[in-house]
Amino acid sequence: MTHAITGGISPQYPPGQWKTGDVIAQSFFLRLPAGVPEGKLHWQVNGVPVAELSVNGLSRSFVLPKLALRFDAAVGQSIKLAGANVRASDRRITIELAWQATSEMADSYRVFVHVLDASGALVAQSDGEPVNWTRPTSGWLAGEVVLDERVLTAPGPGEYTLWAGMVTESGDRLPAEGRPDGAIKLGVVTLAP
Numbered sequence: 001m002t003h004a005i006t007g008g009i010s011p012q013y014p015p016g017q018w019k020t021g022d023v024i025a026q027s028f029f030l031r032l033p034a035g036v037p038e039g040k041l042h043w044q045v046n047g048v049p050v051a052e053l054s055v056n057g058l059s060r061s062f063v064l065p066k067l068a069l070r071f072d073a074a075v076g077q078s079i080k081l082a083g084a085n086v087r088a089s090d091r092r093i094t095i096e097l098a099w100q101a102t103s104e105m106a107d108s109y110r111v112f113v114h115v116l117d118a119s120g121a122l123v124a125q126s127d128g129e130p131v132n133w134t135r136p137t138s139g140w141l142a143g144e145v146v147l148d149e150r151v152l153t154a155p156g157p158g159e160y161t162l163w164a165g166m167v168t169e170s171g172d173r174l175p176a177e178g179r180p181d182g183a184i185k186l187g188v189v190t191l192a193p
Helices: none
Strands: 039-045 048-055 069-075 079-089 092-101 110-116 122-128 145-153 158-167 184-191
Touching: 069 184, 079 158, 079 184, 092 110, 092 158, 092 184, 110 145, 122 145
Parallel strands: none
Antiparallel strands: 039 048, 069 079, 079 092, 092 145, 110 122, 110 158, 158 184
16 A cells, blocks of 8 residues: 655745754644555555554444434535434533445535524534544544534523534535535534523
8 A cells, every 4th residue: 555645844944944963843634545454554655664553453334333313424425414413401402423435535525513503503513533633534434323412502591403514624514415504404403491
């Protein structure tokens, strides 16, 4: 398997300023494709061995859990929102989203969850890559189920409508089945005083 990492050397310390004996360190964020097996990989730069990387296996599931809410709604071309579980107590709303990859994808999408009050105003939201930025969609296998828990705080007692969906890295919403705005209605929760 071969992957190229491209990028320039830091503009804060260009090669023209280097002195003999300087040691230059540079960090790279390396995202491996979804199907990379567990084990050792060898990193080379221009054919020269640089490091050995350990790839730790992920715990993957291909079985849907018990879900109180079922949607089976297509999101974009490679994902569906299978369902969700919602719990609410005091001002805290906990939402567990069950996403399922219908095929592998190269792009990494971000989840959004919005809480709207009775007037339709956005009062709480959670945005980011699935599972607290640890399970990018570019690493999902076809058929894999990823459970993504989001905890939001409502401003007080009242009735709140919950919406979820996915966006690209640039913030454009992925189309969601039956929803031109890309948001899937999860339901309504009422928080008592």
